[in-house]
Amino acid sequence: xxxxxxxxxxxxxxxxxxxxxxxxxxxxxxxxxxxxxxxxxxxxxxxxxxxxxxxxxxxxxxxxxxxxxxxxxxxxxxxxxxxxxxxxxxxxxxxxxxxxxxxxxxxxxxxxxxxxxxxxxxxxxxxxxxxxxxxxxxxxxxxxxxxxxxxxxxxxxxxxxxxxxxxxxxxxxxxxxxxxxxxxxxxxxxxxxxxxxxxxxxxxxxxxxxxxxxxxxxxxxxxxxxxxxxxxx
Amino acid sequence: xxxxxxxxxxxxxxxxxxxxxxxxxxxxxxxxxxxxxxxxxxxxxxxxxxxxxxxxxxxxxxxxxxxxxxxxxxxxxxxxxxxxxxxxxxxxxxxxxxxxxxxxxxxxxxxxxxxxxxxx
Numbered sequence: 229x230x231x232x233x234x235x236x237x238x239x240x241x242x243x244x245x246x247x248x249x250x251x252x253x254x255x256x257x258x259x260x261x262x263x264x265x266x267x268x269x270x271x272x273x274x275x276x277x278x279x280x281x282x283x284x285x286x287x288x289x290x291x292x293x294x295x296x297x298x299x300x301x302x303x304x305x306x307x308x309x310x311x312x313x314x315x316x317x318x319x320x321x322x323x324x325x326x327x328x329x330x331x332x333x334x335x336x337x338x339x340x341x342x343x344x345x346x347x348x349x350x351x352x353x354x355x356x357x358x359x360x361x362x363x364x365x366x367x368x369x370x371x372x373x374x375x376x377x378x379x380x381x382x383x384x385x386x387x388x389x390x391x392x393x394x395x396x397x398x399x400x401x402x403x404x405x406x407x408x409x410x411x412x413x414x415x416x417x418x419x420x421x422x423x424x425x426x427x428x429x430x431x432x433x434x435x436x437x438x439x440x441x442x443x444x445x446x447x448x449x450x451x452x453x454x455x456x457x458x459x460x461x
Numbered sequence: 462x463x464x465x466x467x468x469x470x471x472x473x474x475x476x477x478x479x480x481x482x483x484x485x486x487x488x489x490x491x492x493x494x495x496x497x498x499x500x501x502x503x504x505x506x507x508x509x510x511x512x513x514x515x516x517x518x519x520x521x522x523x524x525x526x527x528x529x530x531x532x533x534x535x536x537x538x539x540x541x542x543x544x545x546x547x548x549x550x551x552x553x554x555x556x557x558x559x560x561x562x563x564x565x566x567x568x569x570x571x572x573x574x575x576x577x578x579x580x581x
Contacts, residue, residue, distance in 0.1 A: 261564075281568045283560050295561045302565065396557060 229330075231256030232305040233322075234296030235278070236289055236378075237313030241267040248276040250319035251311065259299060260313065263292040269313075289378070290399035294390060297382065301391040308387055310380045317379045321419040325381040328415055335386045335412035338372060338404070339379035339419035352436055360401045363444065367451050368408035372416050375401045379419060386412055401443045405450055469508045477501040496544070500537055 233251055237244055237260050244260065251258055260273035264286035273280045281295055293310055300308040307329055311317045321339065328334035353376065360375040378400055382390065389410055395402050408414050480497045483489035489497075507514045507530065518526035 279568070281564045283564045285560060287557060287560055291557055291561065295564055298561060299565060299568070396553075 229307065230303070230305045231326075232296070232300045232303075232308045233258050234293060234300070234308055234310050235260045235273075235313045236263060236292040236296065236310070237261065237265065237269050237273070238263040238286065238289075238292070239265045239267045239269060240313040241265070241269045241272050243315045244269055244272050244313055245276060247311070247313055247315055247317075248273065248278055250315075251322070252319070254319065254322060256307075256309075257305075259296055261292045261296045261299075263287055263289075288397045290394055290396040293378075293399065294394040297387050297394065298391045300382075300387050305387065306384050308382045310378055310382070312378050316421050318420060318422060321379070321421075324417050324419050325379060328417070329381045329383045332383075333413070334381075334415040335383040336404070336407045336414045337381040338374065338377050338414070338416045339381075339421075340372075340374035340377055340416045341419065341421050356436060356440055359440065360443065363447055364401065364404055364408075367447055368405055368414075370404065370408050370414055372404055372414070374416065375404055379421070383412075395446065398439050398443055402446050402450065405447050409450065466508060466511075470505065473501055473504040473508055477505065496541065503533070 231254075233254055233256055235244075235247060235251075235258065240247075248258060248260075258278040260269070260278045260280045262270045262273070262280055262282040264283045270280050270282050281299060283292065283295065287295075296310070297308060307326070309322060309325060311319075311322070317339070325337045325339045328337050357374060357376055361372060364370055364372050364375055386407055389407065389412065390403060393406055404414055477498065480489065480494055480501065484491060484494045507517075511526075514529060515526045518524075518529040521529075523529050523532070
């Protein structure tokens with residue numbers, strides 16, 4: 229079974245070394261998708277033995293994860309995990325999101341922070357998360373406590389679907405709906421996470437209003453579409 | 462021909478000529494030019510025949526004919542604006558896909574080179 233860890237990174241030269249070291253015991257290939265960084269992210273990642281794909285310019289987190297998924301699809305990987313390049317995700321938690329997909333019991337697993345055993349998030353993020361939680365429940369019937377988490381595991385079908393349909397900005401919530409509406413099994417498991425090692429979150433308070441509106445619109449419109457076929461293998 | 466009429470006719474013909482010139486210089490695609498040309502033709506028509514404007518306005522219940530001009534103008538600009546947003550969305554989608562394609566191809570080339578560099 230071929231497994232790939234997709235590590236989206238934008239100007240994470242300071243963090244990427246620690247992230248790759250954290251994934252030392254990961255039994256699969258490491259792929260850093262460098263989203264047009266202006267620092268040494270790509271060079272540092274290469275020197276630590278990771279595969280590196282560099283965008284010619286910045287595409288945003290959605291396009292970055294999707295590039296990784298396209299690569300996984302082209303190279304015939306059976307399973308991919310998304311592991312953020314900023315050091316929030318923990319290598320010792322990877323087995324938790326891998327398990328259900330490995331056993332063929334889920335197609336998309338989300339590592340959630342809010343379930344028992346998780347950690348507390350900021351009030352803005354919590355509020356947004358709750359709204360998304362309700363929207364997802366309403367539109368797909370799924371109960372997802374932490375829909376904005378980027379700690380995920382993708383099965384083969386999900387890799388195929390997302391390599392075709394995956395949005396540019398703020399893709400986390402929308403992708404859950406896309407997967408659920410295509411009949412894929414979306415499951416959430418509790419995981420532990422860290423605070424960021426250095427740098428700032430990509431979602432500022434100013435942007436979060438746009439985030440909410442954009443994602444809400446996308447989800448409502450998506451509900452008006454027919455079911456998205458998963459596509460050719 | 463009164464002064465107002467002369468000025469508006471000159472303007473409409475000017476716009477028409479400008480669009481043709483842009484196409485000739487290859488700075489505007491025919492596809493988009495058609496939209497603008499039809500508008501300026503419509504404007505020319507309405508300028509030349511005040512009667513036409515009046516009949517058209519009254520037939521849809523507008524009692525002050527020049528407001529029809531505004532209505533048509535605003536609606537037209539709205540359509541052009543939406544059309545541009547659609548084009549932009551399509552272009553950013555293809556731009557996005559191209560960037561990913563370039564990145565993936567570059568990776569393939571690098572992998573190929575690395576293989577070639579290794580002594581067999």
